[in-house]
Amino acid sequence: MSLGMEQVAERKGTPSRLPSSVARLLSPLLPPLTALLIAAVVGDILILTYGQSPADVFKLLIEGTWGNAYGLGQVIYKATTLTFTGLSVALALRAGLFNIGAEGQLAMGGFCAALVGLIVPVGTPAVIAIPLCLAGAALGGAGVASVPGYLKARFGASEVIVTIMVNLITLAFLNWVIATKLNVAESLHTAEIHAGAVPRVSSMVEAFRGSAANFVLIVALAAAAYAWWYLFRTRAGYDLRAVGLQPEAAEYGGVKVGSVWLRAMLMAGALAGLGGTNYVLGYKQYYEEGFAAGAGFLGIAVALVGRNHPVGVVIAALLFATLSQGGLAVNAVVPKQMVDVLTAVVIIAVATSVPEVQRLLKGARRGGES
């Protein structure tokens, strides 16, 4: 390949000398902004094919999400699940592992939360029931993630392949349990849990009435804070990041790479599993087949746009939750599937522009130094 040539061309191609501080600031912001711009253009085209006015539809989208308390509550509710799955993917990625399995871990977490909620006796106080259900969810998610984690640590088996396969196995298994064992007749959900329900935000702020936003939100924010502290303020987190950057060097430096991988996958699984409680404990008080279908995969988008940083993840979760809720807001005018398309476009555009932007900025910085 004309590798050298390309680099030369790149160096010539960078027009201005960019101070490195500006470059550092631009680097995380440019890809999402480019992506949103591209998504807006694609959205315009889709809206026009449907014979509607883009300006009206986008106005409707904003009004239906951030424009009123109900819409905002729904955005917060959806962002809560996405924060968990985004953190899950981000934490694993920091260790150099691609957790495609958040989808299955999330479902199993929700199921185990419901299972614990059904096992505890009626009338168990919330202080006991809620932590038990949360622990069940975390364990369920970690259990599912232990398979790819162990196989990666022990045999070096590709976690991408194994998590995809474990997803499909988990969903088939849960489908079997729900369809044949634990369902309420004529439905694909369990009975209502005996205890462990988390109150909705609307119980304190009247304006949110009707929206599903609930106080699992606090668990999500605590999880983000914990992930930040763990990654950037503990020895184990330092090891984890070292393994993610250079497994061979980390091994040479005395880190047991295999056990870091296993631990990272277990934590990622626990985080995704906790995401299931948002629906099961906070919203419906039962487990239902497909309750958060797609939220695990969206976690990859959230981690990507959030640059694998807990704060970025929370912001990105809000962005994708807005898109998702916005789809429902505009559904009367254009099919809500438009936002699924836009979500995918954002992911592709960010994934595409991240390496491109980094290359450009690297070139710019190099230009500045020389």
Next chain:
Amino acid sequence: MIVLAFLVQTLRIAIPYLFAAAGGVLSERSGVIALTLEGWMLTGAFTATIGTYYSGSPWVGILCGIGGGVLAALLHAVACIRYRADQVVVGIAINLLAVGITRFFLRLAFDSSSNSPRVPGFDWIAQSGDGGREAVVLASLANPLVVLAVLSLVFVAWLLYRTPFGLRLRAVGEKPEAAASLGIGVNRVRWIAVLGAGALASLGGTYLALEQHQFTDSMTAGRGFIALAAVIFGKWEPRRVAVACLLFAAAETLQIQLQGLQLIPSQFVEMIPYILTIVAVAGAVGRAVPPSALGKTSEP
């Protein structure tokens, strides 16, 4: 007769797998992860339905199906090869995109959120009639796509092992730097492989749509992932991959035929390909080792 019915049914279930897995082998042997098989199939199924609906001819449908699959593969190639985006991320996004965009245009074209109107397929013999069960079973094989599906992996095997292009493709998938130093255009080979994979996978979707005489929402239902499992379980070797496709299809057929007996729940039969694949990638003996440059287009 039961044996014949079993074999025919297995082959019919295997057809989408054979097409998609042929595409998967082509793409992965060149170093590009084929997570998108599902999305390519779904896109192909949709464009094939549209083409058949508006032209009245399934042949036009096949061409449109291929066009749709190649278009989806083009997006994958631009992002992953030209711009070196992460293949796994883009692959998953394209799968989401395929679901969203087919639903959007399903509503736009037919004002339905579930399925298209009925379209003609290849019912050459079935119309003539009442020759009993055997005739019906055999008639289902009178379909050009059945022949193409059987040939698809044969074609990929021939391409990989009997042509100069195949030699280059394998070199690119194993040692891209070495291939580049010999003057092989690494990215050009990958472009061809990915577009070819999109065309092959879309034929799998086209078969489904024409066989069922309509497009239904998310009709590929994970078949792309089963095909990917077959590629991995078959260790990226066309012959083994073909056997894996037939094996997975046979398990499904068995489950359908034994449904009345309630021996094992269908969900557990569903898991077989996935469990076998995990065993294959983790197995200490005869382990499935992927092409060494798989997924590494991001490294220049």
